[in-house]
Amino acid sequence: MLAAVASFAVMDSFLKLLVAHYPPLQVAYFRGVAALPFVVATVMLRGRLARLRPVNVPLHLLRGVLSIVLLYSFVSAVRDTSLATTYAIFMCAPLLVAALSAPLLGEKVAGAQWGAIAVGLAGVMLMLKPGPGQIGVAGAVWATVAMVAYTVSVVTLRVLARTDTNESMVFWFTAMLAVGAGLLALPGWRELHWAHGWLIAGVGLTGALGQYLITVAFRQAPAATVTPFEYTALVWGVLLDVAIWSVWPSLVTLLGGAIVIGAGLYLIERERRGASGVTPATPSA
Numbered sequence: 306m307l308a309a310v311a312s313f314a315v316m317d318s319f320l321k322l323l324v325a326h327y328p329p330l331q332v333a334y335f336r337g338v339a340a341l342p343f344v345v346a347t348v349m350l351r352g353r354l355a356r357l358r359p360v361n362v363p364l365h366l367l368r369g370v371l372s373i374v375l376l377y378s379f380v381s382a383v384r385d386t387s388l389a390t391t392y393a394i395f396m397c398a399p400l401l402v403a404a405l406s407a408p409l410l411g412e413k414v415a416g417a418q419w420g421a422i423a424v425g426l427a428g429v430m431l432m433l434k435p436g437p438g439q440i441g442v443a444g445a446v447w448a449t450v451a452m453v454a455y456t457v458s459v460v461t462l463r464v465l466a467r468t469d470t471n472e473s474m475v476f477w478f479t480a481m482l483a484v485g486a487g488l489l490a491l492p493g494w495r496e497l498h499w500a501h502g503w504l505i506a507g508v509g510l511t512g513a514l515g516q517y518l519i520t521v522a523f524r525q526a527p528a529a530t531v532t533p534f535e536y537t538a539l540v541w542g543v544l545l546d547v548a549i550w551s552v553w554p555s556l557v558t559l560l561g562g563a564i565v566i567g568a569g570l571y572l573i574e575r576e577r578r579g580a581s582g583v584t585p586a587t588p589s590a
Contacts (some may be wrong), residue, residue: 306522306534312515314388314541318549319507321383326501329384330490333376337483339509343516344479348472356470359477364465368474369481371458373489376482378451386444388542389554393562394432394448396536399569400425401456409460418575421568428564432557529577536566 323332348354359365382391400422406412414422429452433445465474522531539562546552 306519306531307537309515309518309522310535310538311541312511312518314538314545316508316511316515317383317388317391317542318545319504319511320380321388322549323501323504323508324380324384326498327495328490328493329377329380330373330486331494332380333373333486334483334490335505336376336380336508336512337372337479337486339505340479340512341483343509343513344476347513348476353470353472356472357476359473360468361465364461365469365473365477365481368458368461368465368478369485371454371461372478372482373485375451375454375458376486378447378454382444382447382451384444385447386442387546387550387552387554387558389539389546389562390432390445390542390558391448391451392538392542393558393565394429394445395452395455396539396562396565396569397425397429398452398455398459399572400565401453402459403572405456405460406463410463415575418572421571425565425568428561428568431564432561527577529573532573533570536569539566 320332320336323335327335348357379391379395382394403414403418404422407414429449433442433449462474543554546554
């Protein structure tokens with residue numbers, strides 16, 4: 306899980322480098338098209354092409370729209386603010402998934418869990434509140450939009466998993482991201498510089514590696530055991546910000562991130578004890 310989180314963080318740093326030269330929609334297209342060959346190759350090597358057939362087509366289409374909103378807003382976030390700030394806000398997603406699971410999926414959420422969700426949201430609001438000398442507020446807002454889009458995507462994924470295969474969900478999510486973002490990016494399309502080819506290839510490679518590693522992690526250990534290591538993304542965000550862009554995290558980012566992580570870890574501990582049927586969903590997953 307530690308290696309998976311590191312891979313995803315490096316991938317996100319590639320996206321941040323790319324968005325300095327291309328519009329967010331075009332970078333979202335790069336993310337989809339770079340991942341698609343790895344998805345298809347994996348399915349073909351396993352002889353599971355027949356499992357790509359979609360069953361719940363309307364829900365697949367909804368997830369396609371969400372994929373574009375998610376990647377566009379996430380790329381916009383890392384363009385306008387640091388990786389650390391984006392991660393700190395995005396880590397609230399498991400809390401919102403738990404909150405939406407009650408009204409939309411009928412899952413039971415205990416009173417103490419609602420308290421943890423409220424505390425986590427307060428941490429996000431702290432990071433969104435502009436202060437003297439604070440920069441990247443627009444990026445924090447974009448990160449919040451991405452987090453909400455991801456949350457809705459996870460909830461729809463739980464519903465879709467009742468009828469469709471894993472291969473189908475991953476393939477169509479990625480394919481619709483590539484096609485949809487590519488078409489929407491055409492009006493503002495910028496010519497691709499071949500010097501950036503290694504960044505696009507790196508996005509596909511690190512994304513595929515991270516997905517493989519996270520699959521191995523969840524296969525070898527219970528979710529409640531490996532999920533807490535997801536939060537090391539904030540550490541990687543800080544390290545990459547400093548190493549590549551010489552940007553140090555603000556006190557507000559660290560404090561808000563600590564609040565969000567604390568609330569998330571509380572929910573995970575509740576799951577570990579088997580006190581509720583709510584399963585926290587992790588950002589990288």
